[in-house]
Amino acid sequence: MTAPAFGFELLHREASTRARLGKFRTPHGVIDTPTFMPVGTQGTVKGVDAGRLRETGAQMILGNTYHLSLRPGEKTVAALGGLHEFMKWDGPILTDSGGFQVFSLAERMTFDETGVCFKSHIDGSKIELSPERAVAIQEDLGSDVAMVFDHVVALPNERDVVADAMRRSVRWAERCKVAAKRADQALFAIVQGGLDAELRAESAERLVALDFVGYAIGGLSVGELPSEMYAALDFTTPLLPEDRPRYLMGVGRPIDLLEGIARGVDLFDCVMPTRNGRNALAFTDSGSVRLRNQQYALDREPLDPNCCCLACRHSRGYLRHLFQAKEMLGPMLVSIHNLTYYQRVMAEARRAILQNRFQDFLIEKRRGWGIREASATPDR
Amino acid sequence: MTAPAFGFELLHREASTRARLGKFRTPHGVIDTPTFMPVGTQGTVKGVDAGRLRETGAQMILGNTYHLSLRPGEKTVAALGGLHEFMKWDGPILTDSGGFQVFSLAERMTFDETGVCFKSHIDGSKIELSPERAVAIQEDLGSDVAMVFDHVVALPNERDVVADAMRRSVRWAERCKVAAKRADQALFAIVQGGLDAELRAESAERLVALDFVGYAIGGLSVGELPSEMYAALDFTTPLLPEDRPRYLMGVGRPIDLLEGIARGVDLFDCVMPTRNGRNALAFTDSGSVRLRNQQYALDREPLDPNCCCLACRHSRGYLRHLFQAKEMLGPMLVSIHNLTYYQRVMAEARRAILQNRFQDFLIEKRRGWGIREASATPDR
Numbered sequence: 001m002t003a004p005a006f007g008f009e010l011l012h013r014e015a016s017t018r019a020r021l022g023k024f025r026t027p028h029g030v031i032d033t034p035t036f037m038p039v040g041t042q043g044t045v046k047g048v049d050a051g052r053l054r055e056t057g058a059q060m061i062l063g064n065t066y067h068l069s070l071r072p073g074e075k076t077v078a079a080l081g082g083l084h085e086f087m088k089w090d091g092p093i094l095t096d097s098g099g100f101q102v103f104s105l106a107e108r109m110t111f112d113e114t115g116v117c118f119k120s121h122i123d124g125s126k127i128e129l130s131p132e133r134a135v136a137i138q139e140d141l142g143s144d145v146a147m148v149f150d151h152v153v154a155l156p157n158e159r160d161v162v163a164d165a166m167r168r169s170v171r172w173a174e175r176c177k178v179a180a181k182r183a184d185q186a187l188f189a190i191v192q193g194g195l196d197a198e199l200r201a202e203s204a205e206r207l208v209a210l211d212f213v214g215y216a217i218g219g220l221s222v223g224e225l226p227s228e229m230y231a232a233l234d235f236t237t238p239l240l241p242e243d244r245p246r247y248l249m250g251v252g253r254p255i256d257l258l259e260g261i262a263r264g265v266d267l268f269d270c271v272m273p274t275r276n277g278r279n280a281l282a283f284t285d286s287g288s289v290r291l292r293n294q295q296y297a298l299d300r301e302p303l304d305p306n307c308c309c310l311a312c313r314h315s316r317g318y319l320r321h322l323f324q325a326k327e328m329l330g331p332m333l334v335s336i337h338n339l340t341y342y343q344r345v346m347a348e349a350r351r352a353i354l355q356n357r358f359q360d361f362l363i364e365k366r367r368g369w370g371i372r373e374a375s376a377t378p379d380r
Numbered sequence: 381m382t383a384p385a386f387g388f389e390l391l392h393r394e395a396s397t398r399a400r401l402g403k404f405r406t407p408h409g410v411i412d413t414p415t416f417m418p419v420g421t422q423g424t425v426k427g428v429d430a431g432r433l434r435e436t437g438a439q440m441i442l443g444n445t446y447h448l449s450l451r452p453g454e455k456t457v458a459a460l461g462g463l464h465e466f467m468k469w470d471g472p473i474l475t476d477s478g479g480f481q482v483f484s485l486a487e488r489m490t491f492d493e494t495g496v497c498f499k500s501h502i503d504g505s506k507i508e509l510s511p512e513r514a515v516a517i518q519e520d521l522g523s524d525v526a527m528v529f530d531h532v533v534a535l536p537n538e539r540d541v542v543a544d545a546m547r548r549s550v551r552w553a554e555r556c557k558v559a560a561k562r563a564d565q566a567l568f569a570i571v572q573g574g575l576d577a578e579l580r581a582e583s584a585e586r587l588v589a590l591d592f593v594g595y596a597i598g599g600l601s602v603g604e605l606p607s608e609m610y611a612a613l614d615f616t617t618p619l620l621p622e623d624r625p626r627y628l629m630g631v632g633r634p635i636d637l638l639e640g641i642a643r644g645v646d647l648f649d650c651v652m653p654t655r656n657g658r659n660a661l662a663f664t665d666s667g668s669v670r671l672r673n674q675q676y677a678l679d680r681e682p683l684d685p686n687c688c689c690l691a692c693r694h695s696r697g698y699l700r701h702l703f704q705a706k707e708m709l710g711p712m713l714v715s716i717h718n719l720t721y722y723q724r725v726m727a728e729a730r731r732a733i734l735q736n737r738f739q740d741f742l743i744e745k746r747r748g749w750g751i752r753e754a755s756a757t758p759d760r
Contacts, residue, residue, distance in 0.1 A: 043701060044709040049432075049690055072677065072701040079678050080697045088693050297452065298459050310429055313468050317460045321423060321452040328708055329424040 006186045006213050008033075008245045014352075016359035018237065018264035021350055024245050026092040026144040027184045028084065031059040033245060033266035034349055036257060036342045037094060038274065042067050043077070043087050046274050047332040048339065050088045056309070056336060057343030060092040060144075062269040065137050066101035070120050070127070074140035082142030094269070095143035097134040097176075099150040099169075099190075100218070100250065111151070113168070131175035139182050147216060148176040150190045155224045162194035169218075170206045177210060186213035188247060194219060195228050197235045204239035215240045216247040217265070221256070230259050237264040254283060254345050255371050258362050261349055273342050277335030280323040282311075284341065285368045289316070291334065296320045303337055307344070311337035386566045386593050388413075388625045394732075396739035398617065398644035401730055404625050406472040406524040407564045408464065411439040413625060413646035414729055416637060416722045417474060418654065422447050423457070423467050426654050427712040428719065430468045436689070436716060437723030440472040440524075442649040445517050446481035450500050450507070454520035462522030474649070475523035477514040477556075479530040479549075479570075480598070480630065491531070493548070511555040519562050527596060528556040530570045535604045542574035549598075550586045557590060566593035568627060574599055575608050577615045584619035595620045596627040597645070601636070610639050617644035634663060634725050635751050638742050641729055653722050657715030660703040662691075664721065665748045669696070671714065676700045683717055687724070691717035 005027045012021040022033040038045045038053065041064045045053050053061070063083055068074060080086050083093055102109060106118030106127075115130025134149035149172050151165040169192045180187045189212040193199030207215065217236055220229045233248070240246050247267035248260045257268050273283065280291040284304045289296075291303075299316035311319060311333035322330030345365070352361035366373060385407050392401040402413040418425045418433065421444045425433050433441070443463055448454060460466050463473055482489060486498035486507075495510025514529035529552050531545040549572045560567045569592040573579030587595065597616055600609045613628070620626050627647035628640045637648050653663065660671040664684045669676075671683075679696035691699060691713035702710030725745070732741035746753060 042705040042707055043698070044707050047708045047712070049709060049712065051690065052429075071705055072697075076678060076697065076701070080680055080695050086695070086698050086701075088698075298456060300460055310431065315460050315466070317452070317456065318423070318466050318468075321456070321466075325422040325451055327422055327424050328427045328711065329429060331708065332427070332429065332712070 014358045015356040017262040019261045019353045019358045021353045028092040034261045036346050037062045037269040039271045047335045056339040063095045065095050066098035069137045074137045078140040092144040094145040095138045097147040097149040100152050103152040131172040132179040135176050135179040145186050148173040155222050166192040166203045188214040188216050190216040190218035192219045200236045214245040218249045221251045233263040273338030274335045277338040278331040291320045309337050309340035394738045395736040397642040399641045399733045399738045401733045408472040414641045416726050417442045417649040419651045427715045436719040443475045445475050446478035449517045454517045458520040472524040474525040475518045477527040477529040480532050483532045511552040512559040515556050515559040525566045528553040535602050546572040546583045568594040570596040570598035572599045580616045594625040598629045601631045613643040653718030654715045657718040658711040671700045689717045689720035
């Protein structure tokens with residue numbers, strides 16, 4: 001008998017926080033948690049080829065069901081060998097369900113209990129998405145981890161709206177579980193309920209009863225303050241089973257990742273390292289560097305003397321020039337730097353967990369980034 | 381005593397054509413000729429990092445004096461360690477003189493015997509360029525090979541105009557030679573004279589008398605037919621010394637490189653592999669592939685089954701998707717493919733020269749590319 005395709009092993013619980021160290025086994029390899037997943041929206045992490053992406057230290061990546069189903073279409077991806085073969089990424093891939101994009105990007109969206117109807121942002125064509133359809137698309141894409149199709153609402157919002165969307169998300173999660181057929185694809189549920197502890201508890205309790213391979217915390221980083229998000233994590237993660245991976249969706253800044261880890265989160269994804277990289281903003285241990293600033297024009301130093309990424313072989317002056325001259329290599333290199341930086345912070349975090357000094361590590365990182373403890377002001 | 385910084389060794393003359401095999405020694409290494417130099421206009425070969433560029437097989441690259449002097453400015457490049465350090469390209473670099481760009485790109489250009497005056501295409505500022513200034517800029521950039529500042533005219537043109545520009549170019553070449561000071565930078569002259577055998581002969585004779593390290597053939601691929609360009613090479617290369625490298629500037633399609641090699645040319649540069657790559661056009665042994673065509677949407681085959689470049693690990697369907705989705709990775713990968721293809725054709729050409737079968741090799745390549753012998757029709 002072969003081992004089951006998926007498994008989460010909890011290796012260590014950190015002494016000073018709720019941080020955890022683990023291993024998550026998938027059909028495309030075992031990853032170390034906590035881990036950060038770069039976002040490959042349209043079948044590519046923007047500006048970074050698969051080899052360079054691997055060099056950043058990335059172990060698992062994310063693909064977007066909404067985008068890939070519109071273009072090139074999941075049937076095309078399947079005909080070209082599935083998402084791993086398509087992108088030539090041989091590590092694990094998680095696909096989101098499209099829920100977040102449908103409720104934030106789609107035009108003329110309408111929904112009922114069955115699912116949602118919307119117009120493609122690419123060609124205006126009418127598209128329907130439902131729990132069953134979201135699972136079918138993800139099965140065609142062939143990701144290792146599929147997400148349930150959920151109803152996402154912006155925050156702040158009325159309690160009734162949040163509660164209604166949360167309960168619909170639970171019913172849709174159940175339909176997703178019934179629809180899922182692939183043994184080599186795990187399905188993660190998504191806890192909703194906004195910033196309301198009671199609603200989050202109801203969502204978590206009902207989803208845990210349905211027994212999913214992993215649990216995501218959704219509907220955060222959608223307009224609320226960081227302090228509100230941290231508070232929501234404070235009361236949500238204890239509701240989730242210890243022996244399943246926990247994934248905080250679409251978050252965030254390096255500090256948000258560490259605050260999430262301190263509260264027991266294992267998986268993260270965000271477009272921030274690549275999107276900011278394309279905009280000439282680089283992350284470092286002493287805060288972010290806006291490379292377009294004139295002060296870097298003659299700067300011979302690398303972005304970060306301790307970084308061994310491709311960008312840090314060059315001077316800041318060179319990187320600035322690339323952005324001034326609108327050369328593709330600028331976005332390419334700073335995206336690589338930021339992805340490498342995120343992976344390095346995660347590797348440091350895993351080490352700090354193992355050594356039971358995560359609290360000190362978090363304080364030290366906050367200081368470097370110039371962030372006051374428990375800051376209630378969102379980053380601009 | 382150390383060996384001189386530069387040297388050209390003629391290893392073999394092919395039996396069936398005027399093709400030559402050689403080694404060109406520079407302060408940043410020895411290169412095999414014939415060779416193709418990718419173009420790094422603004423301090424980067426567009427969309428390709430230095431490591432990936434090396435992987436294509438490129439041995440020597442080209443930088444543009446005109447572009448770099450306008451942005452970031454040669455003094456900035458010098459302050460950041462010179463062009464090699466700036467780009468982190470440790471192989472040889474050749475810089476053009478700006479002549480071609482000034483006479484083709486610059487706005488409100490005026491010239492006299494001293495030099496040219498023009499407005500920057502970036503910010504409209506007034507700029508002067510002269511033989512002495514072109515040399516000084518290239519010395520600041522620190523390339524291995526600098527080009528003389530020449531007067532380029534479009535073809536076809538009146539004989540008087542071509543003759544006047546050619547004679548001015550000779551006088552300017554002499555001034556460049558006087559101005560050049562760096563022992564670690566070689567200066568190449570540029571033979572002008574359009575399609576006129578007498579003018580080319582006069583230019584070559586006078587420049588050869590001035591004794592340059594290498595000789596370029598300029599003012600071609602500026603509007604004339606390929607057959608006219610080949611004819612100009614037919615009567616120009618025999619006028620150049622056997623023991624100096626010969627460089628055909630700004631040329632061209634793969635067939636043009638091979639026709640040039642057959643006529644005794646050693647060095648080439650062109651933006652075509654990267655520019656076409658960015659436009660989804662890929663070169664292969666059986667002609668070019670327009671990846672945007674619908675026929676490739678479900679194509680699981682690579683661009684070229686014999687190519688080991690990064691792009692050819694993917695399906696044509698994936699590459700097409702990247703262009704449809706406007707993802708940077710499309711231009712990046714197809715630029716890498718085209719550069720790899722150009723280098724492979726050059727490596728094959730060098731082997732064919734050594735084995736005295738260049739004529740057959742040329743015929744075989746023409747057949748693959750679907751080009752009739754001695755075609756007089758320009759590629760569209």
